[in-house]
Amino acid sequence: MDFEYEFYSDGFFGYGKEGDFKAYGLAFFIPILLFVAAVVFTVLKKDKLKAWKGEKTLRFVIGFTMMIIEMSYYWRVLYVGNENTGKSLMTKLPFQLCEFGAYCAIFMITSLSDTLFGLNFFITLIGAGIAVLFPQTVISTCGPGYFRYYHFWGEHLLSIFAVIYVMIVHDKKPKYRYIWISYFAMLLLTIPATLLNMKYDDANYLYLRQDISFFPDSYGWRIVIYSAIMLLLFHILYGVWYLIDRRKRKRREKAVPEEA
Numbered sequence: 001m002d003f004e005y006e007f008y009s010d011g012f013f014g015y016g017k018e019g020d021f022k023a024y025g026l027a028f029f030i031p032i033l034l035f036v037a038a039v040v041f042t043v044l045k046k047d048k049l050k051a052w053k054g055e056k057t058l059r060f061v062i063g064f065t066m067m068i069i070e071m072s073y074y075w076r077v078l079y080v081g082n083e084n085t086g087k088s089l090m091t092k093l094p095f096q097l098c099e100f101g102a103y104c105a106i107f108m109i110t111s112l113s114d115t116l117f118g119l120n121f122f123i124t125l126i127g128a129g130i131a132v133l134f135p136q137t138v139i140s141t142c143g144p145g146y147f148r149y150y151h152f153w154g155e156h157l158l159s160i161f162a163v164i165y166v167m168i169v170h171d172k173k174p175k176y177r178y179i180w181i182s183y184f185a186m187l188l189l190t191i192p193a194t195l196l197n198m199k200y201d202d203a204n205y206l207y208l209r210q211d212i213s214f215f216p217d218s219y220g221w222r223i224v225i226y227s228a229i230m231l232l233l234f235h236i237l238y239g240v241w242y243l244i245d246r247r248k249r250k251r252r253e254k255a256v257p258e259e260a
Helices: 027-046 046-051 054-079 098-111 116-134 147-169 176-197 218-253
Strands: none
Touching: 027 046, 027 098, 027 147, 046 054, 046 147, 054 098, 054 147, 098 116, 098 147, 098 176, 116 147, 116 218, 176 218
């Protein structure tokens, strides 16, 4: 007997009701605590990890896991469908900052590319960071009983972890010029995002259709405002990192005994 899976069914790959995920509750803090534990472990074992002969394999395992997580989202849409456009992928292509950053992070952690690290440092830490702080805007209908809950945390936290991992273990450092490279990469992303938003009524790439009362309805003005906010956040992030790094350098200099 044929069985047609309904998007809003109670099955694991479906969605629940609005409010199924409670922000800042246990379902929020458990993945955050696991992420923090992984970061602390990486910091404490960074020298051993870097010298470990299986370190490259570990990076490829992380990258492969991230790829499976990303692809599983599309497999799910093709199987279950989404809330508005059924089993079409045209409104779910990787033209959001988090998805774009996730794919960059996959190739970054496997290749250790400085350019990809620079892109991910700004785009992923800001984009995925905002999503993690406000998950209810994305998975309000998906608590721990649903696939999308695990996909959301896996996609965002692994992308952030990949950036932190190569920064700690491989001593990657963001450079100021990557603020502008990331900024213009984001602007280029608005081209396909805008075209798809205009073609498909249910598309909301880069959240340019997000209903924010104090933002203008004009696409052009929204792009200008969003890009200005992101550029400001990029500079703030770089400024915080620069101050922390300068403080570390001064401590190291003081720790080195002066030559006689």
